[in-house]
Amino acid sequence: MAKPLEGKKPMDSCLADKSVEDLLLLVGDQDLGFRVEAMNQALSIGFPEIYPVLERAVRNDGNADLRNGAMEVLVRFGRQAVPALIALLRDADEEVRNFSAVMLGDIASREALYPLIEALRDPDINVSHAAAEALGKIGDDAALLPLIQLLEGDFWLQYPAVVAMGEMADSRAVPHLIPLLDHELLMEPVLKALGQIGDARALPHLLKVLCDDPAKHIAAAAGAIVAVVEKGDAVAKDHLVSSITRRGIENLLRHISSGDGDGKVAAVALLGLVGDKAAIPTLLRLLEEHDYEEVVKKAITGMAFAATTLEEGLLRNSQKVQAVVLCLLRNLNGKVSVDHLLSLFHQGSPEVQLEVLASLAGTTEPEVFKLVESMLENGSTANSMTDMAAKVISRFSPDRISPLCNHLFQSADLQQRRVAALVAGYAEADIFTDHLSGLFGDREVLVRLEAVKAAGKWKKKEFLPLLVSALSDEEELVRREALFSLTEYGEAMPVNRVLQQLGRQDERLDYEIIMAIGRIGRTEAEMTLVDYLADGGISTRLEFAVIEALGKIGSRKGGGWQTLSRYLGHADPDIRRLAVQALASIGAGEFVEEIAEATQDRHWSVRAAALQGLGRSGSDCAIPCIAAALKDPDVMVKKNAVSALAETGNGLAVPELAKCLADPELVKYASEALYELGSAHLSLLHALAGGNEPLLLRQGVLSVIGKFDDEQSVRVLADLVKNDPVEEIRTAASHALILRGGRV
Numbered sequence: 001m002a003k004p005l006e007g008k009k010p011m012d013s014c015l016a017d018k019s020v021e022d023l024l025l026l027v028g029d030q031d032l033g034f035r036v037e038a039m040n041q042a043l044s045i046g047f048p049e050i051y052p053v054l055e056r057a058v059r060n061d062g063n064a065d066l067r068n069g070a071m072e073v074l075v076r077f078g079r080q081a082v083p084a085l086i087a088l089l090r091d092a093d094e095e096v097r098n099f100s101a102v103m104l105g106d107i108a109s110r111e112a113l114y115p116l117i118e119a120l121r122d123p124d125i126n127v128s129h130a131a132a133e134a135l136g137k138i139g140d141d142a143a144l145l146p147l148i149q150l151l152e153g154d155f156w157l158q159y160p161a162v163v164a165m166g167e168m169a170d171s172r173a174v175p176h177l178i179p180l181l182d183h184e185l186l187m188e189p190v191l192k193a194l195g196q197i198g199d200a201r202a203l204p205h206l207l208k209v210l211c212d213d214p215a216k217h218i219a220a221a222a223g224a225i226v227a228v229v230e231k232g233d234a235v236a237k238d239h240l241v242s243s244i245t246r247r248g249i250e251n252l253l254r255h256i257s258s259g260d261g262d263g264k265v266a267a268v269a270l271l272g273l274v275g276d277k278a279a280i281p282t283l284l285r286l287l288e289e290h291d292y293e294e295v296v297k298k299a300i301t302g303m304a305f306a307a308t309t310l311e312e313g314l315l316r317n318s319q320k321v322q323a324v325v326l327c328l329l330r331n332l333n334g335k336v337s338v339d340h341l342l343s344l345f346h347q348g349s350p351e352v353q354l355e356v357l358a359s360l361a362g363t364t365e366p367e368v369f370k371l372v373e374s375m376l377e378n379g380s381t382a383n384s385m386t387d388m389a390a391k392v393i394s395r396f397s398p399d400r401i402s403p404l405c406n407h408l409f410q411s412a413d414l415q416q417r418r419v420a421a422l423v424a425g426y427a428e429a430d431i432f433t434d435h436l437s438g439l440f441g442d443r444e445v446l447v448r449l450e451a452v453k454a455a456g457k458w459k460k461k462e463f464l465p466l467l468v469s470a471l472s473d474e475e476e477l478v479r480r481e482a483l484f485s486l487t488e489y490g491e492a493m494p495v496n497r498v499l500q501q502l503g504r505q506d507e508r509l510d511y512e513i514i515m516a517i518g519r520i521g522r523t524e525a526e527m528t529l530v531d532y533l534a535d536g537g538i539s540t541r542l543e544f545a546v547i548e549a550l551g552k553i554g555s556r557k558g559g560g561w562q563t564l565s566r567y568l569g570h571a572d573p574d575i576r577r578l579a580v581q582a583l584a585s586i587g588a589g590e591f592v593e594e595i596a597e598a599t600q601d602r603h604w605s606v607r608a609a610a611l612q613g614l615g616r617s618g619s620d621c622a623i624p625c626i627a628a629a630l631k632d633p634d635v636m637v638k639k640n641a642v643s644a645l646a647e648t649g650n651g652l653a654v655p656e657l658a659k660c661l662a663d664p665e666l667v668k669y670a671s672e673a674l675y676e677l678g679s680a681h682l683s684l685l686h687a688l689a690g691g692n693e694p695l696l697l698r699q700g701v702l703s704v705i706g707k708f709d710d711e712q713s714v715r716v717l718a719d720l721v722k723n724d725p726v727e728e729i730r731t732a733a734s735h736a737l738i739l740r741g742g743r744v
Helices: 020-028 035-045 047-058 064-088 094-107 110-119 125-138 141-150 155-168 171-182 187-197 200-212 215-231 234-243 246-258 261-274 277-286 293-301 307-315 319-331 338-347 350-360 366-378 383-393 398-409 414-426 429-439 445-458 461-470 476-487 495-499 507-520 523-535 540-553 560-567 573-587 592-600 604-617 622-631 635-648 653-662 667-677 679-689 695-705 711-723 727-739
Strands: none
Touching (some): 020 047, 035 047, 035 064, 047 064, 047 094, 064 110, 094 125, 110 125, 125 141, 125 155, 141 155, 141 695, 141 727, 155 171, 171 187, 200 215, 200 234, 200 246, 215 234, 215 246, 234 261, 246 261, 246 277, 261 277, 307 319, 319 350, 350 366, 350 383, 366 383, 366 398, 398 414, 398 429, 414 429, 414 445, 429 461, 445 461, 445 476, 461 476, 476 507, 495 507, 495 523, 507 540, 523 560, 540 573, 560 573, 573 592, 573 604, 592 622, 604 622, 604 635, 622 635, 635 653, 635 667, 653 695, 667 679, 667 695, 679 695, 679 711, 695 711, 695 727
């Protein structure tokens, strides 16, 4: 059936002629195919002008596409739409209230927090349901107690409340969620929520579900237990190992055999944490299915003494299982006889053969030498196999491998000379120094390339002149590898000789040289790099590389920092940002003034980078500059300002962060930052909670105080409950006490 607009001219050429209702229909009907263009056109109209039409469409019960389109557009307007949607949250029509709660959740602005908390008591249960879901998306812990109170009511409200608490991941919800594990219909969401929260107090209850309850909850319980243990410490893992029952392990094994994908992954991961070797046969069978190799390998690797049980996998008629088992045994220092390994090699796939060779490295049996000698002389195997064979044979004594390598070094065959360089790279360099040096002048690119790689591995000073000369090799691959090999020499690298190559080859090699200098941080390269920049005529990519390298060199004595300061005025915002980051790397505390100036840059990313640098400086004088950025027009800059204040670790940052608790865009980040600053600054928060600050600020401070487990906070909260003249503050203090287990 033809689509309504099939065969017509592109819609973006005539959208200007469309009414707002037409645009909403295009947004609301995916089959029409012009959602993006219609959305952009609707947003360009402006919120005050378009809102009356949007409200009418939301109230339209007869046209779902029109209503859906209007709701999508309202959500895209974001914060601009929040006041209007809060008004609709109190509308006489319960359907309109419901849609408003849904949209406020999608926007997730804290401005809607308290109106949505009120909506939890809406006479229409669907509105309360939508409000609970919306509060979960906003994630502000001020909603935690009202959501907990929903757990005592209707299932239709319990479910979104549980989901919301999981999304909030506040550990204070755990004691209220645990009793619901006896509720059959709520068990799955409760298990998921407890896993998202990750509090170890839930572990005994999760294990009870795993060990005692019907099999249909095994996957959810396993996933939650893994999440809790991975977020916890060694005590949580010890409790898991000591408390899980045989029935629980059998439930996991049964689920691996018959469960679905995600459930199997969780069960495998949990068995790995438990470390039960009896699970290994079941895990090995799972390797024959797709998508489980990595999780099985991780699980078995974590099991103590797993190697003693793994060899059974080598008897399976599966090349994939054999290859994985060989890899695992090697990682676990398991032992497989040489005869068995050789048998597997001769019967196995290339994947198995490669793992066998890796397992034979370090073995000096004559049969192994004969095998790899034949492979290397033949030269017909894949590069990965040849490389591994070279590694194996290099472990034999010099008198065993010298005759073979002497022959290979002098061979007329390209592949054999390349193999000679490979073996030299893995063997003791002293044996083959002269031979290897001769390969630097080989006529074949691949031979020279392997010789250069081998010289980089051994870092012998005799190879330095050869590597420097290789920087001028006719082949780019060799030049690049010579550079990489030279950087392996670290402090011994001849920096000046390397720098002489700048501008002599192609741009890609210049880039690699500059990046290598930055990696090893050699200060004597600083002025050469500064001059390289001053000469001009280089690409933006090379400018980036030099600026980054100057930051990594970190010299405070040379002229690099002055050059970086000049680049703060560059036309390209990406370069200005990189210059700020480089100055901060050299010493954020020493360049506070220069970095602070960049907080006024016209591009948001430069301002954000400057704030990050000021945060690392730890300087008292940086606090006012960072605090000023809390009023920046760009929300990303404001979020970086909050992070920077927290990173200073300075008590002067506490009042500034507290002010952000009244900002709907920043409250979540400010609350987390204040908590991260720790109890050392609690007295400042206590003073703010009892002061004459704005209501939202005091409520936010009380929420933060309630997370700390100390007696002084209990006394402050109790005093506010009893004596504060503001009802909202008494309520907030009471909530904080209840959530931390105190009595009002």
